[in-house]
Amino acid sequence: MTATSPLYTLKSLSKRYTRGKETVTIFDALDMTIPAGDFIAIMGPSGSGKTTLLNLLGGIDRPSSGEVHFEGARIDTLSQGRLARWRAAHAGFIFQFYNLMPTLTAAQNVELPLLLTRLSGSARKQRVKTALEIVGMGDRARHRPGQLSGGQQQRVAIARAIVADPKVLLADEPTGDLDRTTADEILQTLQLLNAEMGKTIIMVTHDPAAASFAERELHLNKGRFEERGKA
Amino acid sequence: MNDATLIRKNLFRKRLRAILLVVSILIAFLIYGVLAAMQNAFSMGTVGAAQERLVTVNRINFTVALPYAYWDRVRQVDGVDIVAPASWFGGYFQEPQNFVQSFAVDPESYIAAYPELVFEADERANFLEGRTCAAVGRALANQYEWTVGERIPLMSNIWQRQDGTQAWELDICAIFDDADGTYPTNYLMLHYEYFNEGLSFGRDSFHWMTVVTEDASRNDQVSQAIDALFANSPAETSTTTEAAFNEAFMEQFGNIGLILTWVIGAAFATILMIVGTTMVMAVNERTREIAVLKTLGFTAPRIFRMVLGEALLLSFIGGLIGLGLAAGAATLASGAMAGVLPPFGLSLTNTLTAVAFMLALGLLTGVLPAWKAMQVRIADALGKI
Ligand SMILES: Nc1ncnc2c1ncn2[C@@H]1O[C@H](COP(=O)(O)OP(=O)(O)OP(=O)(O)O)[C@@H](O)[C@H]1O
Numbered sequence A: 001m002t003a004t005s006p007l008y009t010l011k012s013l014s015k016r017y018t019r020g021k022e023t024v025t026i027f028d029a030l031d032m033t034i035p036a037g038d039f040i041a042i043m044g045p046s047g048s049g050k051t052t053l054l055n056l057l058g059g060i061d062r063p064s065s066g067e068v069h070f071e072g073a074r075i076d077t078l079s080q081g082r083l084a085r086w087r088a089a090h091a092g093f094i095f096q097f098y099n100l101m102p103t104l105t106a107a108q109n110v111e112l113p114l115l116l117t118r119l120s121g122s123a124r125k126q127r128v129k130t131a132l133e134i135v136g137m138g139d140r141a142r143h144r145p146g147q148l149s150g151g152q153q154q155r156v157a158i159a160r161a162i163v164a165d166p167k168v169l170l171a172d173e174p175t176g177d178l179d180r181t182t183a184d185e186i187l188q189t190l191q192l193l194n195a196e197m198g199k200t201i202i203m204v205t206h207d208p209a210a211a212s213f214a215e216r217e218l219h220l221n222k223g224r225f226e227e228r229g230k231a
Numbered sequence B: 001m002n003d004a005t006l007i008r009k010n011l012f013r014k015r016l017r018a019i020l021l022v023v024s025i026l027i028a029f030l031i032y033g034v035l036a037a038m039q040n041a042f043s044m045g046t047v048g049a050a051q052e053r054l055v056t057v058n059r060i061n062f063t064v065a066l067p068y069a070y071w072d073r074v075r076q077v078d079g080v081d082i083v084a085p086a087s088w089f090g091g092y093f094q095e096p097q098n099f100v101q102s103f104a105v106d107p108e109s110y111i112a113a114y115p116e117l118v119f120e121a122d123e124r125a126n127f128l129e130g131r132t133c134a135a136v137g138r139a140l141a142n143q144y145e146w147t148v149g150e151r152i153p154l155m156s157n158i159w160q161r162q163d164g165t166q167a168w169e170l171d172i173c174a175i176f177d178d179a180d181g182t183y184p185t186n187y188l189m190l191h192y193e194y195f196n197e198g199l200s201f202g203r204d205s206f207h208w209m210t211v212v213t214e215d216a217s218r219n220d221q222v223s224q225a226i227d228a229l230f231a232n233s234p235a236e237t238s239t240t241t242e243a244a245f246n247e248a249f250m251e252q253f254g255n256i257g258l259i260l261t262w263v264i265g266a267a268f269a270t271i272l273m274i275v276g277t278t279m280v281m282a283v284n285e286r287t288r289e290i291a292v293l294k295t296l297g298f299t300a301p302r303i304f305r306m307v308l309g310e311a312l313l314l315s316f317i318g319g320l321i322g323l324g325l326a327a328g329a330a331t332l333a334s335g336a337m338a339g340v341l342p343p344f345g346l347s348l349t350n351t352l353t354a355v356a357f358m359l360a361l362g363l364l365t366g367v368l369p370a371w372k373a374m375q376v377r378i379a380d381a382l383g384k385i
């Protein structure tokens, strides 16, 4: 597979919610491809369906109709169990509010996805160490989330997202809760993961400054994408 | 780290809450263990009861005496093999709190009726010969460190001697064991004749007869014949099997079995509700974390097992500590009540029952929260923040 072959292919994707008698259409017959190695910023007004799209790409939610293909294989029709295993193997998730387990140390949080692999204890330890070092948190392995700043927690969350070596990172407002300087550091880390480790990154953000770290920006509006070149 | 680490950390995340839950479960199992051990003590008398043995007592109750002449008359009932009369002696040694279970018996017939009692041949002969002899059960002899050849004054808290004292001087002529070790040996026997001669009141009567029938199949017929013999007399009799008699005797301490069932039932219903509700609450608080685990790829069945595992862990921690304390308490109580009750403790059946209770408690309190955890929808739980 070459760098530009599609990682994701969305075919005629629709998502509708029914509330009582009313049906709300989020997207209708959306077609799109995302090449491997891309770094996309998805922008758009609140309620336009950005999170919904990430959920569809991450195998967390299913479309009302249409298809989601990942590396040529359809994922939207997988069973719950297979979808869970697909997520464990292929997708890393980064959230606005980090979502670390408060009772676990940084290292244990990062180790969580590895519990779903067959790796030995020592191999897991090594991976956790490497992942924490990549995000610059090697010296905070034994800290609990409550003892870390927001930016540090987000770094640990990024380490957790990459530790199982997934192809794609899906980030929903990863810097939404951080100050400018910290946000820029996090975004630089994502850039590094994209450039050096070839991770495909799909990042939702409200913030144009954050979006400028991506290779391209997609604006979602009324169920349609429009691409805007970088400023 | 593995799933067990997660289970443990989740259970103890709110330390005070976890400790209170453990304590409430612990108390339930402590109550269960102590009561079960007591029930064991009270039901031991029925273990050694033989099929062919009947017990005849006064129909009013077993503390009211029967005339001496009844012995001979019962011996002549068709189907009767041996008749062994006996009287409560109500003994104590030195101090009234040193209760010594003791009966005045006709040694010849008593030993014949209870072949499971094992004697040294010469000690047995001495006991049968000597008027002032006593035969002491091994457990009782050990308790007071009595040996054969010793002379002891045994006081009675029921009877008085003609000389105004209450002490019968007894020679310990024999120490006996129980053949298969199931029947308690915490009592002694003295000669009925010696006992009777010394009495200042209530002479020539006894409290019960052990009646051995020729065949267990004739028990009903024989017991009816005996009771018919004394019908409409001033001392009517009631004849039952020995097992039934022992049970009735133990019921004077209260219907332990029924109390046990009610207390344990109430205790378990209570902790079931407390622990069940708390577990549901605890899992509700963690909805978001469960959604994150699912996002990372933990499957629904795995989440289900983890929550169920947490409930089981809680149940077993509380249950095993409670049961351990109960075993300790039973040992202490058994020591304190030696002489009154045979040695008792938790049986294997009690322990297995308790483990089954722990399993049931864990499953019952875990299933609902585990089910709810499994049903958590990621998009709903994570989407709204
Ligand atoms: N479970 C649901 N039931 C009904 N409507 C829903 C549900 N989930 C999302 N929606 C609706 O779908 C639309 C898109 O939601 P989504 O969360 O994807 O928006 P968003 O672009 O991420 O917004 P924001 O920038 O505020 O995070 C919203 O109008 C929302 O109310």
Ligand SMILES: [Mg+2]
Pocket: A050, A051, A052, A172
């Ligand atoms: Mg959103």
